[in-house]
Amino acid sequence: MAPRLVVLSLASDFGCQVQLTNMTDELLDVLGLVELSYWQLATSGHMPADYDVAIVEGAVTTAEHVELLASVREKAAVVIAMGACANIGGIPGIVGRSDLEGRYALVYGSGPAVAEGRRAPLPIDSVITVDYHVPGCPIDTAEFLRVLSHVLLGLSDRVPDMAMCASCKTNETVCFFDRGQLCLGLVTRAGCGARCTSLGRACTGCRGIAPDANLASAREIAARAGVRAGDLDDALRVYNAMTEVHA
Amino acid sequence: MAKLTIEHVARIEGHGNITVDVADGVVRDIRMDIVEPARFFESMVVGRRFDDAPLITSRICGICSPNHVLTSIKALEVALGVEVSDRTRLLRKLLVYGSYLQNHATHLYILAAPDYVGLPNVFPLADSHPDIVERALRLKKLGNDLTTLVGGRPVHPVTAVIGGFTSEPEAEALQGYRDLLLGVAQDALATVELFASFPVPDFRTAGEMLALTAGDDYAIYDGDTAALEAGWRRPCGEYREFIGETVVGHSNAKHSTVGGRPFLVGSVARANINADKLNDAGRAAMAKSGLTLPTRNPFHMNVLQAVELADASARCAGYIERLLDMGGSSIPEPFRIRAGEGGSATEAPRGTLYHSYAVDDDGIVTRGDVITPTAQNLANIEADMRAFAPTIADRSTEVFTLLVEELVRSYDPCLSCAVH
Numbered sequence: 001m002a003p004r005l006v007v008l009s010l011a012s013d014f015g016c017q018v019q020l021t022n023m024t025d026e027l028l029d030v031l032g033l034v035e036l037s038y039w040q041l042a043t044s045g046h047m048p049a050d051y052d053v054a055i056v057e058g059a060v061t062t063a064e065h066v067e068l069l070a071s072v073r074e075k076a077a078v079v080i081a082m083g084a085c086a087n088i089g090g091i092p093g094i095v096g097r098s099d100l101e102g103r104y105a106l107v108y109g110s111g112p113a114v115a116e117g118r119r120a121p122l123p124i125d126s127v128i129t130v131d132y133h134v135p136g137c138p139i140d141t142a143e144f145l146r147v148l149s150h151v152l153l154g155l156s157d158r159v160p161d162m163a164m165c166a167s168c169k170t171n172e173t174v175c176f177f178d179r180g181q182l183c184l185g186l187v188t189r190a191g192c193g194a195r196c197t198s199l200g201r202a203c204t205g206c207r208g209i210a211p212d213a214n215l216a217s218a219r220e221i222a223a224r225a226g227v228r229a230g231d232l233d234d235a236l237r238v239y240n241a242m243t244e245v246h247a
Numbered sequence: 248m249a250k251l252t253i254e255h256v257a258r259i260e261g262h263g264n265i266t267v268d269v270a271d272g273v274v275r276d277i278r279m280d281i282v283e284p285a286r287f288f289e290s291m292v293v294g295r296r297f298d299d300a301p302l303i304t305s306r307i308c309g310i311c312s313p314n315h316v317l318t319s320i321k322a323l324e325v326a327l328g329v330e331v332s333d334r335t336r337l338l339r340k341l342l343v344y345g346s347y348l349q350n351h352a353t354h355l356y357i358l359a360a361p362d363y364v365g366l367p368n369v370f371p372l373a374d375s376h377p378d379i380v381e382r383a384l385r386l387k388k389l390g391n392d393l394t395t396l397v398g399g400r401p402v403h404p405v406t407a408v409i410g411g412f413t414s415e416p417e418a419e420a421l422q423g424y425r426d427l428l429l430g431v432a433q434d435a436l437a438t439v440e441l442f443a444s445f446p447v448p449d450f451r452t453a454g455e456m457l458a459l460t461a462g463d464d465y466a467i468y469d470g471d472t473a474a475l476e477a478g479w480r481r482p483c484g485e486y487r488e489f490i491g492e493t494v495v496g497h498s499n500a501k502h503s504t505v506g507g508r509p510f511l512v513g514s515v516a517r518a519n520i521n522a523d524k525l526n527d528a529g530r531a532a533m534a535k536s537g538l539t540l541p542t543r544n545p546f547h548m549n550v551l552q553a554v555e556l557a558d559a560s561a562r563c564a565g566y567i568e569r570l571l572d573m574g575g576s577s578i579p580e581p582f583r584i585r586a587g588e589g590g591s592a593t594e595a596p597r598g599t600l601y602h603s604y605a606v607d608d609d610g611i612v613t614r615g616d617v618i619t620p621t622a623q624n625l626a627n628i629e630a631d632m633r634a635f636a637p638t639i640a641d642r643s644t645e646v647f648t649l650l651v652e653e654l655v656r657s658y659d660p661c662l663s664c665a666v667h
Contacts, residue, residue: 011284013663014260015309015402021353022401024388028373028380036370042357043368044257062284091306094291103290108494108501118284138309138402199399199406200413204302238299 010058016083063117084137089242137206167194177225187213261662281498283666314595325589334575348390350596356383363445410579435557447546456516484590500665509626512598514551529558619664
């Protein structure tokens with residue numbers, strides 16, 4: 001029997017779900033391998049009582065999200081975290097842990113905004129165990145298909161541990177630090193093929209900090225290249241604000 | 248039917264519920280609750296460097312990210328006094344139109360079409376009507392590929408920066424896309440025919456309509472904001488002076504008004520205001536649509552998006568010819584960081600998108616403001632639902648629900664955009 005699949009989203013911009021619809025060459029083949037049980041973006045229908053695989057996009061920002069994830073973990077044999085928000089907190093994480101009231105005041109004035117159950121934005125593995133990871137902002141569809149095939153074949157999660165620099169070496173991209181510019185590729189998890197740097201944009205860290213990253217050494221390299229002290233850590237606060245960064 | 252709630256309305260971007268209170272066939276209350284949690288984007292950019300703002304605010308929306316990136320960049324260019332080349336402007340227009348092709352194809356075929364063929368989603372059509380699904384995927388793919396050609400990837404493009412682009416497509420690749428764009432003319436016309444063939448309710452919105460308008464182009468990248476009924480034109484960067492925003496209790500999305508009235512943005516407003524700017528392909532598509540402009544029917548958003556597909560594919564082919572011919576550079580020129588304020592707008596697929604920022608002498612953002620198309624449309628959507636619901640109150644719950652959802656989906660709403 002084909003695994004019953006649900007696609008869910010928490011706090012996100014739907015960009016990774018849009019990437020799923022962007023698999024114009026593969027989408028129909030993928031749908032032939034699974035039973036699509038729920039996907040609010042693409043189909044009418046209600047959340048089913050049972051399913052096998054849950055793809056979750058978005059960061060956890062409300063008590064309702066926590067409840068939903070608990071129920072997802074109970075029902076699904078496999079949970080896939082899709083995108084930067086679900087994997088590392090991502091852009092929603094910029095909001096951080098403090099001064100939510102100040103942010104409400106700045107955006108909504110004294111108006112009656114809906115603040116029920118609001119909590120600090122966190123990745124979904126802060127609430128439940130995640131089986132497979134597709135990082136990135138947005139996800140790369142080729143990587144998604146690779147992970148999904150691992151899920152369907154029962155293979156293990158194989159998200160790369162090394163830093164992005166290796167990809168730039170392979171691509172023969174001139175290092176940003178050689179031009180005196182900051183790049184987070186030094187400490188960011190590889191796996192996207194270093195698309196941004198090959199297009200002239202420094203890495204912004206959307207895939208999260210690599211387990212193999214050496215932050216102390218990265219700060220030294222940045223300083224040697226003439227990057228202002230503190231800029232590397234400040235840049236990490238765009239996508240990785242909710243990740244503990246050790247000195 | 249007493250109280251009816253449609254939770255997590257399907258086939259729209261973001262999370263929203265519709266609540267209808269009906270007694271004895273009379274609709275007592277109807278509202279749209281945007282249940283997206285607050286996202287605080289306007290606060291996220293404060294205290295960060297100006298060049299982080301386009302990257303951060305792009306993540307307001309995964310479906311119209313090229314518009315967010317470019318609107319943010321343009322507003323900051325106003326604030327910092329940065330000029331860009333004609334070549335950069337043309338490349339940016341291609342980036343916006345790539346997003347139009349992708350978005351319109353997605354909205355029309357994947358999100359809206361199932362309503363009119365009695366299906367929960369588009370996928371079963373792959374077996375019964377493969378020609379339609381293949382056409383949808385061709386248009387969507389071309390949009391994605393065009394966005395990728397110019398921006399580096401279809402969602403959250405990376406090459407567009409303040410002052411220009413960090414990377415440009417090769418001439419040969421551009422030439423190839425010119426031919427591909429001309430090649431989808433038939434697909435665009437077939438889309439117009441398909442959506443013109445779907446019967447829609449005869450309904451008139453009471454709202455004002457706003458869209459960008461500029462010179463002799465069908466404005467999507469720059470221009471003034473024009474009001475259809477009031478007849479005025481104002482610089483789009485001054486939007487905070489003519490669009491009022493109010494916080495409502497039942498939603499984290501603010502509602503917008505102009506002159507105290509709800510208003511509509513999107514393809515209906517654009518086509519009404521800029522009908523005379525449509526190119527030959529757009530005019531031919533208009534003729535096929537059987538519509539006469541101006542129209543006040545929001546259900547016509549769909550067929551007019553299809554008309555825009557025809558206009559856009561021919562227009563982009565023309566832009567590419569000019570790019571191949573003109574020379575020049577899109578490499579950003581160095582500029583001095585200075586304190587300033589600025590606002591700007593583009594036409595996102597679902598309507599006008601405004602951004603504005605203030606930066607200090609060190610280039611740190613001290614204020615950020617965004618009004619998205621769906622935030623502008625929400626008050627009008629609710630007003631439309633209130634006017635429309637009583638006219639269909641005698642229908643079965645199933646039909647009533649579908650018609651209300653169809654109305655909402657016609658606006659191509661993006662609820663994550665609405666709560667930003």
